[in-house]
Amino acid sequence: MFDKILIANRGEIACRVIRTAREMGIATVAVYSDADAGAMHVAMADEAVHIGGSAPSESYLRGDAIIAACHATGAQAVHPGYGFLSENPDFVEAVEAAGLVFIGPSAKAIRAMGLKDAAKALMEEAGVPVVPGHRGDQDDEVLAAAAEAIGYPVLIKAVAGGGGKGMRLVETPGAFADALASARGEAKTAFGNPDVLIEKFVTNPRHIEVQVFGDGTRAVHLFERDCSLQRRHQKVIEEAPAPGMPEEMRSAMGAAAVRAAEAIGYAGAGTIEFIVDGSGPLRTDGFWFMEMNTRLQVEHPVTEAITGVDLVEWQIRVAAGEDIPVAQEDLAISGHAFEARLYAEDVEKGFLPATGRLGALSFPDGARADTGVRAGDVISPHYDPMIAKVIVHGPTREIALRQLSRALRQTQVAGTVTNLAFVGALADHEGFRRGEVDTGLIGRDIEALAAVVPATAVQRAWAAMVALGLDGAPDAFQGFSLWSPLDRSVALRHRGEEETVVVRMRGRGDALISTAGLVVEALWRDGWTLDGLAAPAHHAERGVVTVFGGVAQAFEVIDPLAREAQGAGGNVIEAPMPGLVKVVTAKAGETVTAGQRLAVLEAMKMEHALTAPRDGVVAEVLVAEGAQVEAGAPLIRLEEEE
Template sequence: MFSKILIANRGEIACRVIDTCRRIGVSTVAVYSDADRTARHVAMADEAVHIGGSAPKDSYLRGDAIIAAAKATGARAIHPGYGFLSENPDFVDAVEKAGLVFIGPSSSAIRAMGLKDAAKKLMEEAGVPVVPGYHGDNQDPEHLAGAAEAIGYPVLIKAVAGGGGKGMRLVEREKEFANALDSARGEAQTAFGNPAVLIEKYIEKPRHIEVQVFGDGKRAVHLFERDCSLQRRHQKVIEEAPAPGMTEEMRAAMGQAAVRAAEAIGYRGAGTVEFIVDASEGLRPDRFWFMEMNTRLQVEHPVTEAITGVDLVEWQLRVTSGEPLTSRQEDLHLNGHAFEARLYAEDVPAGFLPATGTLTHLHFPEVARADTGVRAGDTISPWYDPMIAKIIVHGPTRAIALSKLAAALEETEVAGSVTNLSFLNALARHEGFRAGDVDTGLIARELVALTEAAAPSLAVRALAALGAAGLAEGGGAMTGFTLWQPLRRTVTLDGLGAVVEALAPGRARVTIGDETADCALRNDVWWVNDRPSGARIVLTPATVSIFGPGAYHFGLIDPLARQSAGMASGVTVSPMPGLVKAVYVRAGEHVSAGDRLAVLEAMKMEHTLTATRDGTVAEVLVEAGAQVEAGAALVRLEEEAAA
């Protein structure tokens, strides 16, 4: 076993690897960028080395700096985590050339699976079923359009390199193909440095089921399947293991196919073979096809660990340190059911736009495993993926595990940034999902219901007003009375005005419009109109947050501050910091509502900005290649003529 390893990553996966290393007595070295000087993974590791600037290309993608850090600290091996350099065969070669060990597969295995078109050909030769499509070298747009027509719409355009939904576009009609191809190629070039794409038949009722494999370079086993069908924009949201509705016959067929795939390339370490499944007639052994193999640990690996009792990171360390794979297929058994929900800093009503912010308050439930790379006080940076945590639960049955997930999400508290927490809560309670009737289109079909914000109750609004008045804990003005003279205070919150009257220690009356709420603090629980609220009040410099049940955030408003007129409706602004990849309009040009104006690259994704109304472009205020801040004006339309 290694005595010391370096972790060439950041965030929750770096912390996750450190946890296992601590348990088995392996010392760890962290690397960090300018933006991560005070990050959680840096504080957790035994040593930490600065490797460059905030942008990934200046730090976490600098293989030379990472290898130099490993050699300088005496680390014998490098764990890549996932993302960044984890599937870069040139980095693997450089690590081994430096006399170090790469904790993962060989560079030849990564190359074999790194390009989707070549991987599909290899899988066909190994007897693994593949999706009908075009995987050829001809990248001429007309040729690709012809291939799409021959396959039959709808089709998927997919980048041949990389994964994670980047460079992937669904095309339902022929007239949409050209724009979708340009967009997919641009995103693929940015994310992977390779604009090549392939075309696949789009399965009408698809489920995304993947199989966890592990090999020692000679033989492999599978650790059963995970269902990752709950997706939006091809990004996984909630994963579970095992897959609902799975039969033993199909499990055996998929498992054997995944093992054949791993053994065909002499796979070493943890990997995932991803399949697309046609669930239109249930799960059938003749209705699954190979999509791709991820030659690394997956984000959702904790659900497999929960149902098998295996620490996959420990297995990685043991196999790459020279130990053989001791477990055989018959040694591995399913135990119960597990879920993982990905908690992100993102603005759901704004189309799931990645968000930034300082996490002024953060609490995870004790009943769940929370894999996180942040703490209260940390900042969600625009440089990296905005994941806050993965919430993982396990139970003896799917129903019990899903109830535990819903409860854990209710108990999770985040303030300081917008999040997808309410959206995850709605998913965990969705009737179809609870019944196991899932496919990759579920979120898109149910998006309105899943993202509909619940109106805050009178109790929630009253507690928010108490927080704004400084009475959240029953102290403040409540405890300093002489002869218990009532104190009356008017508070103004974002979307809420209220009058708060402090009546006695732990007692207040809140009037909001024509509604009145009598509030009393009893044994650290706020009661509103003689009913326990079950809520916690969290006050931050800019907001009052009410947690449980649900989460509600109210912005604090200074009544003396001037109101800003805001941006005119004809101005398109950048929703976040990012790089302007393209500008599609010029001054004097007429546009219609929905027309593309510009493309912004931020947090590893491309975001198309469109016109909100018909009009004529008055000014283009930015050029392609410019780095802009959140709120920067990009395009201004001429003012609309008065009616």
């Protein structure tokens, strides 16, 4: 067994690996970039080594610096986590050439599964069912003809990628050329390889994956996870086991996954992803291999919850030379588990990644929260904006889903916008509660799921009380005036709307708060109550009051003597986030229509189209292709409306 390992990663997965290593009595080494000098994983590890600049290419993708850190600290093995270098076979070979152990599969196994087209050919040889499609010739006309032959709708997928990058759904022949160009561009940026494959798109598809674990000779499966709740091919909520899964199909999928792993002599944790026909009851001839992820998955905690297995512990033990700890017949499913991914992203702006300092972050008892940040930490634009994964486990699916809904309602985040209300709405979705899941569910109901939940009168009233400093225990003279009740007012801004809230103190611990035409009664009863209910939790910092309870609402306290200057309104198209200006199609003097694409911004390895907010004429293009811009940077200006 190892005495010391290095975790070549950051964030929640680095913290997750450190926790298990600590329980095994193994010392840990963290690596960090400039941006992560004060990060949680650095604080948790026994040692930490600085490896470069904030950009991943300057730090977490520098295999040479990571290997040097191992030698400098005496670490004997490298755990890659997920992302970054976790599926880079050249890095695996470099680690082994340096006399170290890579905690994961061999370079040969990673290469075998790294290109989707080659992997599917290998799976066909192993007797694993695959989706009808085209792999190989990259000529535009050949690809278009293949799509016609397969039959629309089709999926264009990057052969070298994952995570939804370089993937486009094409429903008609006329849309194929543009989708192909876009997918290739995104694939080239994300993976350095523009090649794609074409697949038949399965109607009402479900994304069900099987967790496998091998020791290089034999493999076992740890049952399935349903990851069908996706937005733009990004998983949002995962669960295990899959709802409606017949035992016969579970056995068939598990056996196929084991065949896939054993066909390449797989060692360590891996996931075989299948596309499943969800148009009716699940059946044994209705699933097809999509790809294999040769690493630990983000959603691995739900498998741990239903099997009682610590997958990171298994990874370390097998890498140290042990066999798989159990036989297939020793594994069983216990209960049901869910995982919800909490991100710093602006749902109202189309789920754009967000940044900012976390003023508050807490999770309720009874839920597992895997996180790599704390209150006071900054969500950086350089990395994935995940804040945490909230995991629950219960004896049945219904109970576990109720636990998830409760855990999300009681999770408290302040300081940045998040998708918390969105995943909460998803957990409460009636179809999802009935187990009616497929990859199109979110897309079909996106308006309802992403709908803005208005602040309640109680939340507005409590924000005013907090802003006025009246949220503590009342003093003896609170509300005192000679002839009439004491009125105090405060101006709040919420979702761009300003309101003056009036608090009338009728006496000590007794107030009426007027807001939006309603009156809320506040009484002190060993703690404030509002209309008979205990005042909600809150966080106040830097002129912003965040009120929790239900969907959290943030209120900016307006200083009447220092109102912000009015901005440029709808004439300027600004960068919604930090990123690279990849394409500029707008030209000065050009007449444009509302919704027309004017530029493309690349951020977090994803492309984001910037469109005209209204009909008009381009007055000025303020940025050039290839420019790196900050959030809020002006890019294009339209002429004033007449």
